[in-house]
Amino acid sequence: MEPAEISGWERSKISNQDLKTLKTLGLLKKEEALLFPGDESFPTPRIGYRVTFVDHLIRGLSTPIHEFLRGLLFVYGIQLHQLTPNSILHISIFITLCECFLGTHPHWGLWKRIFYLRRNSSRSVAYNVGGIVICVRPEVDYFDVKFPDSVQGWRRRWLYIQEEHVDSQEYNIAPFDGAAKILRRRSWDAEASEEKTATNALMKRICELQNTRGKELSGVQITAHFLRIRMQPLQARKNPLWMYVGEEDVDRVSKDLSVKDLEKLVRRFSSLSKKDKVPTSCRVEPYSSTNALPKNHQILSSLPPLPEGGEVDERIVVTDDSQAPSRPESEVAGSHKSAASSERSESEASESVRSPPSAVSPKNKRKRDEIEDSGTSKATEPAVEETTPEEEGAFNPYDDAGSVSSTDFFGSSSESLDRADKHAEDLAAKLERSEKARERAEREAATVEDLRQRLHKAEEALSDNVSQQIARENAIIARLETQNRWFVRKMGEDFTLHEAEEDRLLDTLSVLELHGDLARINISDARAAFTRLFPHFFPKQTQPQIFSELAKRFLPEEDLALAYREENLKVGVEGTIALVANSRQDVDWAKGGDHKGMNKEKWKTLVKAAKPHSKKILAFLGHKPSTSARTAKPEVK
Structure with missing residues (x-):
């Protein structure tokens, strides 16, 4: 008996605690960026909105959608609501790893070497919401993320997110179709081919990051890092994370989280217990403006192919993934439950705690074991995949040439021959479209790489200009502060700003302006005083118009005030003599001038x-x- 597929949709139940978490993370700042459902039990988004979940947003999803995620959705032929929360976190960790610790853009070839997709289902239920799980290939040594065994009730916390555009580039994703059936595609397990040589150095670096003694990097550390610097990895950003400049970075979505909020989120995303310590920093310093990329560092660029003009081309379907259950039907309980009851029976619809069917490999030879959506998402032992009679008889153009017998396919009737001719024509048409798409992709790849290099040079030049501007501003601030200290020492007066701008440069300049106002008042008063004194100290001389020259007249080596008093005394004595002489009295001036006899x-x-x-x-x-x-x-x- 095949697993019954359920839609998994019911009325959204977003709690006040969920709203508080979104607000703390800075995801509610833009008006109408998020819309919350009413009483509808099935999503009906407005034009320009897509359906997502609270648990997707808090794990790094924001609009505009990052072009790497947009490419993944297109190549795999899936929608956002079909990915589990742990799968979303896998992509966020991968992008953070590439930009912060490998110093490159998220690399499509590296992604294919590490991850593949599988269906998320139990023996009785194949899920639509959260029906796809991103897994780590069993042969790959990748970071231990320590995912939780289940994410309780995440399917019931859905909402609408508004799409945004960056400049002229439209970061659209496929329109929402909540009832679309999930079809496994060949791309789900496509492995890197020609990209292996280009990504060998990256795989080697990943191994070093995990195994360098004393500097081991973990998936939990990477998760805590992008939460700590307040970046949404799955959002299209102005700058890559290796250019992060700290609290003033234009791509930050909120201020720093409190230690309590950060630890709470990390524990929510992982299987860490309350006794386990949440990392406060990474053992390997991530690249940023303070830890620049090494000189001559090669920045790689490899994105999943994207549709042209926003149109989604037809994708090749390998199988509809309707395998029979891996265990007898009698072992399955509640195979006919409703979507809601099935979700509750499966630990609030966790990423399928029972074993789902295995994924199809590119060559249809190696089969993967049934994997739960746990922290590692790795397979252990191969399992034999069962097929239905309908699948055995279906023609698959991507199977090996010898996998379909001529007798089974063509038969002996003319009807079989006609059917074979039609299949051959369809295959030829698809091959022609594929060849054209390949040529177009090669041309675009060269153009994109040139643009990447030019953008990187512009980013480096901008970074240098920012550093120079910061250094120049700090030098100006130092000069202003020196002038203020000199004024206080000379004048003995200081000021405190009542309305500070909380900007060091502006506040320092404001204090200097206050000091300047006081100096101008004092200079004006001094000029008025010196102007009144000038005729008495310097009779019959022209008064200087420039204040500095006027003030210097009163600062000679001799004491002008003493000379002024002596001159007045001389005038007084001479006046007295003149008065006595005018009285016609006989005075012996020789005797009067002898002060000893006075x-x-x-x-x-x-x-x-x-x-x-x-x-x-x-x-x-x-x-x-x-x-x-x-x-x-x-x-x-």
């Missing part, structure tokens, strides 16, 4: 007696004495 007390008495008459003399000279309290006090007591 009596100080007598002199004070004479000055005091003469003071009441000084106002009349000053008025005669044109001087009006001040009436302030200070000047009204007697100068001689």
